[in-house]
Amino acid sequence: MTSLALAADPFAALVADLDQVIGHVAAHQPRSLQRRLGPSEIGCPCHRRIGYKLAGVPPCHHSMKWEAYIGTAFHAQIAKDLEAILAPDGWPRFLVEQKVHVGQIAGEDIDGTSDVYDRVSGYVIDWKLVGKTSLARYRARGPGAQYQVQVHTYGRGWRLRGFPVNGVAIAFLPRSERFERRHFWGEPYDEHIAVQALAQVDAIDAAIKAAGVQALPLLSTANAGCHHCDWFRPGSRDVTRGCPGELALPHPTQSLIELIAPKEGPWPCPPSPTPTTS
Ligand code: SF4
Secondary structure, three states, rough: OOOOOOOOOHHHHHHHHHEEEEHHHOOOHHHHOOOOOOOOOOOOOHHHHHHHHHHHOOOOOOOOOHHHHHHHHHHHHHHHHHHHOEOOOOEOOOEEEEEEEEEEEEEEEEEOOOOOOEEOOOOEEEEEOHHHHHHHHHHHHHHHHHHHHHHHHHHHHHHHOOOOOOOOEEEEOOOOOOOHEEEEEEEEHHHHHHHHHHHHHHHHHHHHHHHHHHHHHHOOOOOOOOOOOOOOOOOOOOOOEEEOOOOHHHOOOOOOHHHHOOOOOOOOOOOOOOOOOO
């Protein structure tokens, strides 16, 4: 922090201090610091991006997680608002911001924090605050594989806790438009979506364990928001340290994972245990 009393330009010093506070908090939110893969990353269509994280390759840059900062504040507010609502049985209708165990990757537990479980409908809900262009895209084309996998994975977490899961939903909420533009997407819960995605990440992990970072150039890529990717390094020639981006890459003719991943289903789904709350 600068000392405002000593600063030649107190206004510039004030702005610098506020930038520093927001930047520090945004960079130190739990999701920004998370080392282990979480449900939001499991369905990422870019296998290389998953590979970087599993291999522990240091990010090429630390971008300011401004969207995450706004999102965290929104999550805290909506959680407070929903917690106050009771179901007909007199208990809270919505279970919010709860830790769920969603499965394992290479024998390690994968946990996540689910935004909402509705005890009345049996739906698992995830919030997404999105900009105008993204909102229009989600309205037109649905949530995309990554978000779909994420919310089904949370569904699995609730089911493993013994709660009935009838459906999953994503609420796309406008960050810069009127609330009426909000878009709710939903579909019946399908555990196979989560189990299949976990198996795929397991295969990527096996490739990384077998070949280390040398597996990274062989993993398939997809434009999963390259400009927001922690490993995006424009012009990179050493893919083991940073990626030049999907459009700049020659594509492997066949993904390493397609060669070694287990074939699709049927995937075993364990039985439901007794419900627990926390
Ligand atoms: S920069 Fe793009 S292609 Fe490269 S790892 Fe990241 S998301 Fe994948």
